[in-house]
Amino acid sequence: MVSLRFVHAADLHLDTPFEGLGQVAPAVAELLRDASLNAWDRLVQLCIDQHAEFLILAGDIYDGEQRGVRAQLRFLRGLERLSAHRIDVFVAHGNHDPAAGRWSAIREWPPGVTVFGHEHVESVLVRRDDATLAAIQGISHATRAVSENLALRFRRGPESCPHLAVLHCNADRDPDHPLYSPCSLDDLRAAGMDYWALGHIHNYRMLSSGDCCAVYAGALQGRSLKPSERGTKGAVIGTIDNGAVTGCRFVPVPHVRFVEFAVDVADIADIGRLVARLDQGVDAELASGAAAGLVARTRLTGRGPVYRDLQAANAVDELLERMREEATGRAPFVWWSALRNETRPDIDRNAIRSRGDFSAELVRLVDALREDEPRLTGFVEGKTGDLWTSSLERASGNLDADLRSLVEEAEMLALGKLEPGSGE
């Protein structure tokens, strides 16, 4: 009997834009622009190196049809490479690249590439030398928002070989992701497939193992600093021995990694030591796994003597600029996306409230606002009313924030300036 490997990947989001990074240096922007495409190239190389029999792509190949033809052609080049190495590719479209989209750049697929349609579940046999290695079923999303439970359409075929299924769906209704093609784990098990190659969730996740293995391979390249986009990304390598899926393992694919970590400034005396601590943080992130680059965002938290230094005008911006300069020339590249100064002045609200001074009055005012929501809303709207209905909201998206948090942060800001021992 034969023994073979296959690779399962999903959510390539080729040519994806990156969100929430702020303005980046031109050189870094160029690296980020090509990051998803380079990750795809590395995936292709991984398939070749692993001598995989076939590659399954479970949707969201492209980030959107408006991204131009560059991503499609880069995808085509990779498929051609795989075809030259006799590695079959099975593609199902997802919500970002529905089958009805205008994917005009590719007129003809290379040999060995199967793109599943969206009308019904298609089944393709993988054959080598007159032997059937596996049967692969799949269906694409017809449109961007598919509310139908597509998993219910899958049924195991009569062939006596491993049955694999490809689907872009939200299994178990993950609240952090759009509810497209919602299904449950029971729906997947009911189909009788040996392996579900799933896409849509951007972190590697094994929903079930054993007879019915259901796996989210996760994205191939993170797109922002959101929790689901951070961390190690890669693909799943499955093995088929003696006509059964015997295992699968996650393999990282080097990519531009998005990380966020916090630095507590409690024991940091000055900016110089803070820089050293930040460097240590990045080094630790780099040491945690291979990466083609690192985009880091750091939250400075806690209370410490360096708070005063950070309160100086442009201090955080200058620190960020300094970190970026020091990271110049590193390999792999490191880009400091942001430093969020969440340090707090050495202020004890209770102690201040017990005083009879100005700061105590301010603290009492904040307490009163927190307990009276209409008053809080009126207060905040009164202070920021110009902005509330301006074009700003349209340009920057939803700006509705937690008003209590806003007032608390503003309180700290005011106290930091009013209390000389704690702030400026």
Add this chain to the structure above:
Amino acid sequence: MRIRGWQIEGFGIFHDFHVPDLPRGLVIVHGPNEAGKSTLLAFLRGVLFGFADRRTPESLYPPLRGGRHGGALLVEGLDGVYRVERTAGRRVAPAIVRPDGSQGQPADLQRLLGGADETLFRSVFAFSLDELTQMQSLSSEEVRGHIFSAGIAGAGRSARTVIEELEREAATLLKPRAGTIRDLIHKAQDLRGQIRSATATATDYPAVVREEQDTLREVERLRVCIGQSQASLNRTRKLIELWPTESELQQVFRELADLPVIPAFRADAEQQLATVKAQLEAVRSAAETATARLAELQAQREGVRPEARLGAIAADVQALADELANQRERLQRMVGARQSLETAGAAVRQAFEELGPGWTEERVATMDVALPSIEEVRDWQGQLQAAKEATAVAAQDLRQHGEQCSALEYELQQVRADIDQEPASAAADRLDALATRLESVGTNVASVVGIDARSLACASATYEAVARLRAGEREEERLQQLLEATKTSLDGIEVDATLDPVHAVIAAVARHLDAQRQRLANLDVSARTVADQQAVLDKALAGLGPGWNESGVLALRCDFDQVRCVRQFADDLSTAAARSETAARDVEAVRRGISAREKDLARVKDRLAGQEPTSAEELARKAARVRSLRTHLAELSELESRIRAEETIKKERARLGRPRSTPVQPVPKWLTPALLLMALLSAAFGAWRVFSQQDVVIGAVLVVLALGLGAAALAARVRAAHISGDDAPRDANVEGEDESTIADLRQRASETRARIVEDTASLGLPSLPSVRDVDECDERLQRERQARGKWDDASAETRELEHELASWRASQEERHQAHETCVRHEQACLSQWDVWKHANGLPQVLSPDAARDFLHEVRTVQERISGHNSASEVVASLQAAIARWEGEARDLVRLHHPGDDVGLDSARLIDAVADLQRRCAEDAQRRRDRARAAEELCQRENELGEARCARALARDAAVGAVKREVGRLCGAWDRAEPVRQQRRRELDRAARHLEEAQAQWQAWQMAKGIDRALSPEGVLDFFRLVLGVRDAIRRRDEANGVSDAIELATRQWIERAEAVAQAASLAPSHSAPDAWLDVVRALSTRCQADAEARRKATALDDEIERAVANVSQSEERLKKSDAEFLALLLEIGVASEEEFRTKLVVSHTRSGLEQRARELGGRIAAGLGRGEGSTRLREELATGRLSDWEVDHAGRSEEGARLQEAYDQAIRVNHDVGHRRQALEDASDIASLEIEHQGVVSELVDGVERWKRLRVARGLVTETLAEFERTRQPQVLAAASEYFGRVTTGRYAQILQDEEGRDVAIIDRLGARRTTAELSRGTREQLYLCIRLGLAHEFGRRSEPLPLVMDDVLVNFDPGRAREMAQELLEFGQTNQVLLFTCHPFTRDVFRDIDNAVPVIELPLEDVPESVVAGQRTRAEVQASEPSAHDDEPEEVLHQRVIAALLPGELGMSDLCARLGCSVDRLRPVLTALRESGMVEMSGQRRGARYRLASEADASEA
């Protein structure tokens, strides 16, 4: 909170300092400077809030007397006494023990302190004078920040500064028309537009790809056309280019036919003949030259004959000749050596004569004149000289001492007489003059008796006593003047008795005078405000619409939930409308899409209308036929060309064929080798016979025979070669082959024609088409193929469009349904909105947006109603307060003028009270001034009496000091005689020492055997003579040795010369040593000439031998060259050289023409190339139609240029389209723009969040400030105003915040407004102190009262205000604990005058051992080392002050400097003088030195 006591373990100068139970209320801590008051203040603050560390600029107060650095405070709270203990160190937390003994937490301390932090405590509750005056040095804004904005905390910065900062930061982010946020918004919108544009461009990709493929096909078509045109053009061009060559070739053929045919010549025959001839001539010339050279050499050899006898001695002669220069030098040096020897002998003799008779060389050699002996003599010389000088000095001292004693004895007697005559009432000036004389006499006495003048210090004590007397006189005079002035002042002060009953109550009424004024002013303002608000409110109610009143507005809900509901309705309605609109647009878009595709489909079907083009298979078959036809035509053309060429060759061959010549008998091939074999055998046999000498003649004949056979073989070889190189006739069958070839070619041509006919029949062409026919057919086929391709594309497009149309129509129905759903949803939202409005009482006509505005307006109206009600309440409260005060004021006026106040209105009442207040204040001031003047008069009288007593005591002390000085000088004078006796003894001792030294010197001379009459200098000269003699003897011996060595070498050389001369039979001309020099020189010359002759003879012999061999070789080569020349002519086959030249010319001409013909033929073949086409071209070229070719060439060129231009254009178009496609494929601008857009959006979000934080923070501070100033400031300032008014006894009535809220202003009793800058320093300090009292009072009202700790803050107050402030502090001490530190007894006494029971803690002055602080500079030390203002006071005054400072006990230098306010440099000589005078004693050394008064008696005198 109250401080119950402290336990200082080690802090500054304090060590184990315990105060267990402090009294309540005000406590004075009194002590002199450096007693530790500031240290105690630092300790109190340090225990409560942490000690200073090295990062702070404050002093660390290390424990100078030991002990652990820190201590504990006992703090009394509401629940008992806490113990707060803290050790100095970096942020060490305090150890807190609760009243029940349990361990406390920092929160306990915070609670005890009422939440006050360190800065607040420092600013308001515990401060020194410096810190109090820091308020003055701060800017006005800072002052205001302390007092008002964050004033009660005391620590904060100005709230308005914070507001401005926040506003400034927010403004950088967002302004009405600028700011970072607006820039980012614009940038984001711009980027969004760019992304849309780039996305739209990307959708054109398929069209671009199709366009690129079309242009590529066009390029290919043009390329083919150009290739064909170029081929035709090349053909005509070749014909035109090759025609000159062809013409020349034909001419060459004609010339060749005209030349005779001769046998072939060897190509190198001419060259070989010339070579052989040149060799022959060269060999002959060389033989003649060799013979002539041999004869010349033989003649030269005859002239050369060497001398055989000189050869044996040549080496010895050469050795002697080499030493000639040395021998000549030796002879010259021998003369000089003899002269030196004589000179040295004479010097030795002269030296002995100088030494004297009796001296021999042996005695000189044994004499000891070594360096040790010389050094001994020099020691003796020094000792004797020192002894003589000491004796002379002692004699001089004795003489001078006698003279001084006489003069001083007289002066001392004069001074004693003067002091004895001095009256008892002598003034300070007289005593000063006596002191001056005593100082002069004392200095001289010290010199005479041999002691240090400073140790005697005769006049210093007198000077000090006189200075004290003079100071007492001046003080008495000053006090007398003060007494008179005080009496005058007292008489001038009068008081108003009518105000006596008013004084008791005026303060209570006047205290609120300004408040009343303010209330009246506020009442007017408030009333106007109420009216204005009512008008605005009415207008606002009208603006809401008809039917709205206050109750209706207040009943309407407009809270956040309402607004949120409205917003939600607005969003829902907006979303529903947008969805409906989108759905409608989708329906319209689908309809347009269907219409567009239907049009496209119709258009494509139009393209399909008409007859279907030829099928692709038929077109492919025809194309194959065309290709076959082209091949066959080319093949036929090639075959015909070849047939024509063969026929031409055949004709040419026939025309150029040579006439047949006479047949020649060929030479057998075996003949030459046979002849050569025979020649070799004959030569070998003959040579064997000759060398074996058996039969020389036969051998010679055989050799000759061999030579002949060799020549015959050579001739046979030449003949055979000649015959084989001849232009023999071709083989007979060549002509037959030509015929066969032509026939074969014709056969193949006919077959090819048959195939052509077959192809043309199927293509519809003539049976034998031209190339143009074939090209036209090809083009026709190409057009048919294109038509077929278009037909196929249109068919595929039709199918695709039909498919799309079907899907669009299916989609149209879905969109319709979606649109209807959206419309229904929108209508449902509108219905819900109407229901909600009705339920909440809103007008039904309002849209959600309008409703939100309406709610905003309602809320505004509600706030205005609330504000109006509040203002009305304020007016009522103001009116009540005004009425209360006016009642009190009328009572006051009646008290002063009964029945005079009934008609007073509010303004006049205020004026009357203010006038009374002013008059009372002035009267009170006068009463206080009068009391103060009386008190001062008594004090002045007491002081004057004390001064008079002090002056009498000082005079007695001065006279006594003078007498004591005289007595001390007389006592010192008694020591003069012992000094004289001592000097006499010293003179005798020096004389004895001189005699002893001279005796020891003579004994040494005897021991060394030296004449005793010699002095040390004479002995040193004698030693130098002996050393001179020794040196002369040494030089003589050296000269003798040199002379002997030269003489021996000269003699040995002459002996060797004699032996050589004898062998050569030569003799010198004379017997002198230098005659042998000439002999040797002559012999050397002869030997050199003989050696040269020998070398020349040998060389000539060798050259003659070589010349003989050369002549033999030349003769042999000459014979050989002759034989080669003959053999060459024979080989060429000519008899003579002339015949050879004639044949050679003909041969060269033919070869040239044939070579030219081959070249031309090759050039034509190269130009035409290979293949069938070239054959046809060759035939065409042979026709010579040059004009036709040129016309055709011009036409083809024009066509090619036209095609090339079209081709280039097509290439450009294709490249452009390719670039567009490549740009679309590589386009990363969308990704880049997306990244940039996301970056901008991210920054925008951050910026907005930051802006909102700043705005909200600003709002918080603003609202708090408004509330704070509204509720707090009047109370703080009112309390401070009361304090300040009482302290300044009514001079200043009120403290106000200025208009801008940035500073304080002061209203004086006349109502004038003053700023702090207009106040004097003392008044400002009083103001700041009063503000602190106000702040402390306010703090205590809201929280736990904290103790007030002040360090000497009253020093700049005049006595009156100091007393008033003391009164206030004593009253303040009733509620708050007050600790007042002071070093001034006056301050302490002020409090005690008011209240005798005020507790006072006296801090003793305990100096710190200097050793403890070694290496540290205390503040006192630093001050002591620096110049002071007291440094320029008279020295006698300083003496007096030093004694006064030492009266309590001993002090160190630094403490004295600190107390007296002068520098160490100034004080040190004063202390030295006092010590020398015996008034002050010192204990300890250096930095640990301490000073005290010498004795009780001296102290009492001082």
